[in-house]
Amino acid sequence: MDEPPILLASSRPFEGRVFNVRVDEIRYADGSAHRIDVVEHGASLAIVATPAPNELVLVRQYRHPAKASLWEIPAGTAEPGERPIDGAARELREETGFTAGRIAPIGSFWTSPGFCSEVMHLFHADQLEAGEPQFDDDERIEIGTFTLQAAWRLVADGFADAKTVVALYWLQGGGKEI
16 A cells, blocks of 8 residues: 555646646556646745734635635745745735744645645744735735634635635644644
8 A cells, every 4th residue: 555656647738827737657566557737836824823813814715616706824836946934925925015023834735635736734823913905907906804702703604715624623723733
């Protein structure tokens, strides 16, 4: 089970702005061959920003695949060669305007390892100083500060994503590393 399959062939039928699609033909140790479709996505960064105890900064954006506007913790993609902690500070500033007096890694996780190469690095930011956000051209973002109870209500109502649920559980557990 721990022996990785052998890569027989690989092609990239799609290259996009946010992700690529790779098709791999692999052979397992038992001799069977299979096609695996992989969404190639760079590392992403997500920030649990807490302006005060029991408060959380969320951003609301329209997510076309969900056909809904979702409240989420601030997040984005790491730039080439950028240290994840630096990217997290940058994304927090760009999406919310906040600068963190302190930012620390929480942990990292695979977002959807069955088909996607994305690893998400989660950070905690506090001692926040307000400023002006610097949205990308394609971003339409609303910024809000919520109590943990209010954020959980958003989850219960279906208006949050998985990284935000992870962040809320982390906060609920007392803020220990994952």
